[in-house]
Amino acid sequence: MNYANLFKIAFKALSNNKFRTFLTMLGIIIGVASVITMLAIGQGSKRSIEQQISEMGSNMIMINPGGDRQGGVRMDPSAMQTLKLEDYEAIVSRATKIAAISPSVSKSGQFINGNNNTPSQMQGVGLGYLTIRQLQVESGDMFSEQDIASSAKVCIIGKTVVDNLFPDGSDPVGKVVRFNSIPFRIVGVLKSKGYNSMGQDQDNVVLAPYTTVMKRILAVTYLQQIVCSAVTEDETQNAIKEITEILRENHKLRDGDDDNFTIRSQQELSSMMSSTSEMMTVLLACIAGISLVVGGIGIMNIMYVSVTERTREIGLRMSVGARGRDILSQFLIETIIISITGGIIGVLLGVIATLLVNIIASWPVYIQPWSVLLSFGVCTITGVFFGWYPARKASSLNPIDAIRYE
Amino acid sequence: MAAVISLQDIKRDFIVGSETVHALRGVSFDIQEGEFVTIMGTSGSGKSTLLNVLGCLDSPSSGTYLLDGNSVREMSKDQRAVLRNRKIGFVFQNYNLLAKTTAVENVELPLMYNSSVSAKERRERAVNALQTVGLGNRLEHKSNQMSGGQMQRVAIARALVNNPAVLLADEATGNLDTRTSFEILVLFQRLHAEGRTIIFVTHNPEIARYSTRNIFLRDGRITEDTINHNVEDAAAALASLPPEE
Numbered sequence A: 001m002n003y004a005n006l007f008k009i010a011f012k013a014l015s016n017n018k019f020r021t022f023l024t025m026l027g028i029i030i031g032v033a034s035v036i037t038m039l040a041i042g043q044g045s046k047r048s049i050e051q052q053i054s055e056m057g058s059n060m061i062m063i064n065p066g067g068d069r070q071g072g073v074r075m076d077p078s079a080m081q082t083l084k085l086e087d088y089e090a091i092v093s094r095a096t097k098i099a100a101i102s103p104s105v106s107k108s109g110q111f112i113n114g115n116n117n118t119p120s121q122m123q124g125v126g127l128g129y130l131t132i133r134q135l136q137v138e139s140g141d142m143f144s145e146q147d148i149a150s151s152a153k154v155c156i157i158g159k160t161v162v163d164n165l166f167p168d169g170s171d172p173v174g175k176v177v178r179f180n181s182i183p184f185r186i187v188g189v190l191k192s193k194g195y196n197s198m199g200q201d202q203d204n205v206v207l208a209p210y211t212t213v214m215k216r217i218l219a220v221t222y223l224q225q226i227v228c229s230a231v232t233e234d235e236t237q238n239a240i241k242e243i244t245e246i247l248r249e250n251h252k253l254r255d256g257d258d259d260n261f262t263i264r265s266q267q268e269l270s271s272m273m274s275s276t277s278e279m280m281t282v283l284l285a286c287i288a289g290i291s292l293v294v295g296g297i298g299i300m301n302i303m304y305v306s307v308t309e310r311t312r313e314i315g316l317r318m319s320v321g322a323r324g325r326d327i328l329s330q331f332l333i334e335t336i337i338i339s340i341t342g343g344i345i346g347v348l349l350g351v352i353a354t355l356l357v358n359i360i361a362s363w364p365v366y367i368q369p370w371s372v373l374l375s376f377g378v379c380t381i382t383g384v385f386f387g388w389y390p391a392r393k394a395s396s397l398n399p400i401d402a403i404r405y406e
Numbered sequence B: 001m002a003a004v005i006s007l008q009d010i011k012r013d014f015i016v017g018s019e020t021v022h023a024l025r026g027v028s029f030d031i032q033e034g035e036f037v038t039i040m041g042t043s044g045s046g047k048s049t050l051l052n053v054l055g056c057l058d059s060p061s062s063g064t065y066l067l068d069g070n071s072v073r074e075m076s077k078d079q080r081a082v083l084r085n086r087k088i089g090f091v092f093q094n095y096n097l098l099a100k101t102t103a104v105e106n107v108e109l110p111l112m113y114n115s116s117v118s119a120k121e122r123r124e125r126a127v128n129a130l131q132t133v134g135l136g137n138r139l140e141h142k143s144n145q146m147s148g149g150q151m152q153r154v155a156i157a158r159a160l161v162n163n164p165a166v167l168l169a170d171e172a173t174g175n176l177d178t179r180t181s182f183e184i185l186v187l188f189q190r191l192h193a194e195g196r197t198i199i200f201v202t203h204n205p206e207i208a209r210y211s212t213r214n215i216f217l218r219d220g221r222i223t224e225d226t227i228n229h230n231v232e233d234a235a236a237a238l239a240s241l242p243p244e245e
């Protein structure tokens, strides 16, 4: 049998029955499109959770003064002054599981530039702070070790502060802003990080050397916090143990004494979130599975019904001399054309629907290539199989039985 | 003359539930090339069953069927398909045209399954066959845009297009008015005159007068098999019909 003829036969059968062709294709289109859209929504949520986790820096460790508060008992105010610069230096010189470390002191207040002012927080930090918080300098520079040593009146500021203090869009680097009536020279601008998962604006920050903030603004000798990051996420617990030992020794605590400081890691929070993300993965697999099964059954039904309807046509074709394999080739060509065209339209429709969901409902979406391949593959293979299988059954009948089929 | 068709003790049983219906209970006959045979008999006597066996659309339960000297029962399904494609033209009682398909495409259908016929030749032969049955002006009409008689003629054209050795027709005039029936009979007589072998199943005993041989079936057996020495001319009968209003 000549394949050009079979193609002609298949094309004619398709084009003479446009509505049936369209309906059959519709099954595949809907199947593919719904699977792609469902998976894109699922993937989008999953990825946004994962992104939030990584943006938090899951190996961050925070050391605060004072012991664990128990049952709302008020703490002795002096307990809040237990964290000293010596502690910071001890950790720097002795801890081995720490990748970066920075003291942290802060004061809220108004920043003023001429007629513009904005409330923000002056944070006194060390150089390690950028690494720990995963901040990057966009223009200008971070202040230097020397600025820290000399308690220089310099600062590096976030995007929100820039927008509020320099609404005319002029370059803030080199300009002077006032905080607590002290002039600070801006040495750099931080790259924007947007809002974090808690809804905080991560760009509303002003960083200055901790020495400057301690001496010139707060006039204190103690630290409000020390932040550091463990070398790896897995080492976080070991790092906490190490720091605890160093601090207890430094504070001359005896065995049995309670810690007069608190160490927390972000791991607790992030582990909760990553379990959410794992749950999302399972959920996704379920969504994908169910969509595929539903899509597949739809396709199967339409294909099966349409071929069963066509048993008489198959009988007729056989009665004028079509062999079993001619019938099978014809149906295979037809279903492949339908399935692949339907699959492609389905992919396009799925992508469009996904974008609409993203635009209209502003849900996070992400189309993963494998989800496109999976849905396209499963739906087209189901389509082809259930187009081919009933045709095979029909073509094995006696022509007269196929013609009389009801 | 060689026997185109030779049947020996053909039986066809249908099993319906726990019962067995003996549709053919041992039918034997030879048909020579160029014969015009009518098969008659009461309803349910097995005419269609016999014709389906002759057309290789159905397999007999037992017996030998030689077509052009080849045993059909010993052939593979594919060989029988090729046989239907090259040697047999079958006209169904209910036309069995492809839906939503034009007359010419319906007639081209058998040739689509014959790769030795080019697209151009296929078209020419289909158009010729349609002209033969008087539908030269209805080439592009779809099945549902034609009258019963026209559809019947498309079915006949389709049966003719592959130049079959035998033309089998099951009640080809059953659904038609007298005039159209005669037109079709004239066509069959002309095809017969051209040397074709025709087997024509009918209820109507009048039609027997226009064929060369009459076989009567009753309850799955042949009760009568006579040669008609006095074949009437259908064209003359058509001419003598009262004119149309």
Ligand SMILES: Nc1ncnc2c1ncn2[C@@H]1O[C@H](COP(=O)(O)OP(=O)(O)OP(=O)(O)O)[C@@H](O)[C@H]1O
Pocket: B014, B015, B016, B021, B022, B023, B041, B042, B043, B044, B045, B046, B047, B048, B049, B050, B203
């Ligand atoms: N597919 C089938 N299954 C079961 N029984 C069948 C089948 N086809 C035919 N028969 C039986 O075989 C017998 C002969 O049927 P057939 O169709 O050959 O009759 P016929 O002579 O063509 O009748 P009619 O003139 O009414 O068309 C009938 O009794 C019928 O019931």
Ligand SMILES: [Mg+2]
Pocket: B047, B048, B049, B170
């Ligand atoms: Mg019948």
